[in-house]
Amino acid sequence: MNKKGIAVAGNMIVDILYPIHGIPKPGELTTITEGVSKSIGGCLCNDIVDLAKLDPQMKLVALGRTGDDESGAFLMEQLRQHKNIDMQYVKVTGTTSFTLVMADDITKQRTFYHCRGGNAGFCEEDIPWDELDVDMLHIGYILLLDTLDEDDQQYGTKMAKLLARAQAKGIKTSIDVVSEASDRFRKKVCPALRYTDYCVINEVEASASTGVPLRTEDGELIKENMPAALKKMKELGVSTWAVIHCPEVGYGLDENDNLVEVPSLKLPEGWIAGTVGAGDAFCSGVLYGAWKGMDLKSAIELGTASAVCSLSCPSATDGMRSVEEAMKIYNDLR
Numbered sequence: 001m002n003k004k005g006i007a008v009a010g011n012m013i014v015d016i017l018y019p020i021h022g023i024p025k026p027g028e029l030t031t032i033t034e035g036v037s038k039s040i041g042g043c044l045c046n047d048i049v050d051l052a053k054l055d056p057q058m059k060l061v062a063l064g065r066t067g068d069d070e071s072g073a074f075l076m077e078q079l080r081q082h083k084n085i086d087m088q089y090v091k092v093t094g095t096t097s098f099t100l101v102m103a104d105d106i107t108k109q110r111t112f113y114h115c116r117g118g119n120a121g122f123c124e125e126d127i128p129w130d131e132l133d134v135d136m137l138h139i140g141y142i143l144l145l146d147t148l149d150e151d152d153q154q155y156g157t158k159m160a161k162l163l164a165r166a167q168a169k170g171i172k173t174s175i176d177v178v179s180e181a182s183d184r185f186r187k188k189v190c191p192a193l194r195y196t197d198y199c200v201i202n203e204v205e206a207s208a209s210t211g212v213p214l215r216t217e218d219g220e221l222i223k224e225n226m227p228a229a230l231k232k233m234k235e236l237g238v239s240t241w242a243v244i245h246c247p248e249v250g251y252g253l254d255e256n257d258n259l260v261e262v263p264s265l266k267l268p269e270g271w272i273a274g275t276v277g278a279g280d281a282f283c284s285g286v287l288y289g290a291w292k293g294m295d296l297k298s299a300i301e302l303g304t305a306s307a308v309c310s311l312s313c314p315s316a317t318d319g320m321r322s323v324e325e326a327m328k329i330y331n332d333l334r
Helices: 042-054 070-080 117-121 158-168 185-193 203-210 223-235 278-292 296-311 323-333
Strands: 006-010 013-020 037-041 060-066 097-104 110-115 136-142 172-177 198-202 241-245 249-253 259-263
Touching: 006 042, 013 070, 037 042, 037 070, 042 060, 042 070, 042 136, 042 278, 042 296, 060 070, 060 117, 097 117, 136 158, 136 185, 136 278, 158 172, 158 185, 172 185, 172 278, 185 203, 198 203, 198 278, 203 223, 203 241, 223 241, 223 249, 241 278, 241 296, 249 296, 259 296, 278 296, 296 323
Parallel strands: 006 060, 006 136, 013 097, 136 172, 172 198, 198 241
Antiparallel strands: 013 037, 097 110, 241 249, 249 259
16 A cells, blocks of 8 residues: 555534433333543544544545534544544534443443434535545444435445445455444444455454354354354455454454454453443454555454553543554553
8 A cells, every 4th residue: 555544434423421320221210420521433533633643644544424513523622633533534523423331340241322413414415525545444333323314225325335345446445333222233234344455343243244153152252163153254245354342352364265363451440431332443453454555463452452542541542542552552561
């Protein structure tokens, strides 16, 4: 690659984080503890800021929609703090998408309550194809971009059509998916995989998209099924790297179908301040590795390092460091 940069497209979201003491069952009550906060969220915001922090010199282009309201102004202000993010193509219209994030301080798990807002209307026409001069286009989240999730007679979905157009222009493509509780994965994700060069998703999304079970009913990871799931992702169309990340380990198939396995790190007690954005951080590290021409193992190591940085802060992007700092933390903890 000649290092033109990466465009990140899709969801722009304000996350309102509520620390809670235990996840209640239906009809029960839980306590919201101290520390309610507001931060950026969504594929576009999380990944582009993570990439900007990993390498403040790389060119980044934001492609999305945000509202003409206070929350939209907050998002734009946060992204403009990074001088290497080109914001000129973000459309300001309608209302800003937001997510209420319930972060359990006992299990460190989080639950999301999402309002789609202006993201629902983001479409292929929002992309300045004649002006877009980048090496890669990363877009997400599939299942959370209503217009692009619509059916297309030729390509299967409008998202697949958009990705095909990017590839036709010589732009490498990458997708991300939201961990939605639904049966829509096969219908909405699989068409997009036919036009995807890099796919970095978690084990829940990979299992729902491929049909290969990756956890038992008790929640245990079925490691022996990982190669089959990755192979299925390639068969569905992923051309270069298929990657599955989960708390225990990261797996991938590279451009030559070589299997890569990178165990997660054992983190010091108290390191994990929150898990919001850790998956996006992992994805950003892997994408940066692809953009820089790393081999897949090195890229997954950087993805793991990036996720570790993210876990050190409650919000999605505040914990991210530079590539050098992230890898020093990784090597010190390994």
